[in-house]
Amino acid sequence: MRLTVNGEQHELEAPFGRSLAEALRDDLGLTGTKVSCGEGHCGACTVLVDGAPHLSCITLVHTVDDRAVTTIEGLRDHPLVDAFVRCDALQCGFCTPGQIVSASALVEANPSPSSDEIRHAMAGNLCRCGTYPRIEEAIRTWRD
Amino acid sequence: MLHAAVVRSPHAHARVRALDLSRAREAPGVRAVLAPGDCDALDETAEFEGRAVVAVAAETFGQARAAAELVEVEWEELEPLLDPEEAVRRGSLVGEPRRYERGGYERGLAEADAVVEAEYRTQTLNHNPLETHQCVCEWRGDGLDVYISTQYIWGVRDDVAAAFGLPPDKVRVICEYMGGGFGAKNGAGGYVTLAAELARRSGRPVRLALTRREENVGGGNRNATIQRVTAAAKADGTLTALGGEFICSLGWGGWLASTAGPMQLLHACENVRTVEYGAKLNLPAMAAFRAPGFVEGTWALECLLDKLAAELGLDPLELRRRNYANVDTMDGRPYSAKELLECYRRAEPHWERRHEVRARSDATWKRGVGLASQIWYGGGGPPSYAWVRVGSDGRANVVTAMQDIGTGTRTAMAQIAAEELGIRLERVQVQVGDSSRGPFASISGGSSTLPSMGPAVRAAAADAARQILEIAEQRFEREDGTLSLRGGEIVSPDGTTWPLEEITGLLEDGQILGKGARGPNPAGMRVLTFGVQVAEVAVDVETGEVVVERIYAVHDVGRVINPLGARSQIEGGIIQAMGHTFSEARLDDPHRGTVLTKTLDAYKLPTIADVPEIVCELIDKPDAQLTNLGSKGLGEPPIIPTAAAIANAIRDATGADVTSLPITREEILAALREARERERVGAPSA
Known part of the structure; x- marks a missing residue:
């Protein structure tokens, strides 16, 4: 199958049942995408598929054949990355790739989200360290 | 690498009763299988759910999982002991x-004008770091490399070396980054x-990562x-007795943490009696x-x-002030420093908001304010060591x-070295893990990382600075x-300055090597951390919904190194506390x-939508x-008083006494029904 990740095309042989997260991490070596629960409850594995957030741990890789996948590695230069650092929006950092990917979809659709809009859009991304106030601030000030 | x-x-x-590994051994991709007898971490008797029986390593995780499914185990189920009170009765x-x-506890009770009693319960909680426990083990010759998500690489080194009979330095433990621990990752x-044994037998590196379940x-x-x-207290609020029986459901092992500690340490009281039991259960x-x-x-x-304050008709903040401890309550030692009184003073305006907050109540939503104070360790201690290397580029x-472990220790260490060497933060690199x-460096636990490591780094940087200045x-x-050394320059009292590089540049390939060790804590003194939190809540008396609208936190942890990181620790602690106050419970x-809440769907962590306004202050x-730093740790203090502050706010808003965590609507x-009943019967006179 063909997998387009961060604008780059990859030819991939994947057995049926392989998740997008496994393909990204194990086949393509893109380990920025984190697997935390493996069953779609925590948001750590979030990637964009055609610009929309998807949980890569419960997305079968074959369902994204020929679609554009964006991972945290593809958002390296996104202003959100600096905003997260500036606002101290991460502690252990394990959830951060998923947070930034989700936030990038939010600010793409709504560049000036309100506090409620941020909370609504980001409620599916768990952070056990409790950096939520900092994440909210980073998203609110992402263009500063 | 095998999985x-x-x-x-x-x-x-x-x-x-019977174990059949034949199908698993022949499954595709399988390279090693361990059974009881092959490794101490496996056992034929399970005293709790999740006891490891067999371990499999295969080319992919899918293959390993599939092979594990093919292991046939015939179990003989035994009666589990699950009731902690029964365990105490049986002496388990x-x-x-x-x-x-x-x-004299009994004397203290006899002297009192008011005595209150209650039974409080707390639930089992899971740490649930977003990165599960995991490691990769790889043998190199007669040594073992362990890449691991841990809070204590030296503890892992010693545990693994002991398990395999190796000299400790034959085990190399690497943890550059890790995805959260909260105490769950203090050892191997x-x-x-299992991973190391599977790696030994297969001759390949093996990754073992716990699933979320x-x-x-x-x-x-x-x-x-x-x-x-x-x-128990006198009418003026002076505590005359505190007592408690604490039954802790430890499960099949662990250790008895000090649940009675706050009762023994937080408030001045001459007569205290506590007994703690660690119930050994099949959990x-x-x-x-x-x-x-x-x-x-x-x-x-x-x-x-707060229940006592209500009984005495005293202001809860005033009650705490009247029982302020000026020396250690357990052995009379002076505190190395204690700013709890200053915390109370700074909390006062937030506490005073209660009149205005209460006034915003209506028929359905009752509002109130509650506070709680906190005491904890966090002084750190020796041994810990650091080196500071200064190159010719300065x-x-x-x-x-x-x-x-995510607390920003790298940054704090860089700040400490930069300050001591008088150079910009960007010119300091920190190599850990x-x-x-x-x-050797300390564990990242017990709020001890900064107070243990910071002084060692400062001493090492001071040693390097001294050598540079001697040359200069x-x-x-x-x-x-x-x-x-100041501002990247060597400074003379007469105002002459030289760029630092003018001296370090002489080194060429040479380096200045500074060494530092953590000194002892002050002899004869008690080193503790303190704080106060004030919560504002709204309670829907029809549905039992509670909304925490604001939490004010003030903590005394000595000198603050990184104010931004410190605020994050306070917010993180409070948010984790919101979890155990309202939503988290292992059922x-x-x-x-057996555990029913194995997923993050069933075990409910707080989300960004659950966060109240949090106002942080540090003394x-x-x-x-x-030490040479004057700093204590802040990882733990902020999680300690939140639940009580919230419950006290609920009492302030509604008169309802909640006694179990998590505080569910039920x-x-x-509690509201009980409060109404008490009111109907008539409150007892104070």
């Missing part, structure tokens, strides 16, 4: 009961032994408690979890104090084999001890003893008695 999967007991108490305990008494754990069973937990507590063992014991004990103590490299590439004094023909099948006054509605 491992583990077959675990699905029963809380059972014995393996981890360790001896811990008894403590000072003064059986899963590392395994993590929620065997990843460690904050044990549940039952606390029967009593407080997964507890592990340290962010201020173990003190989170549970403070919940009960600080709720009880840049510094801090080397120490500690780990940064490798037991073979740096000196010779070269510039200045008297010994007259020059200093066990009451008959079978930020260096502890002059404590709990609120029942």
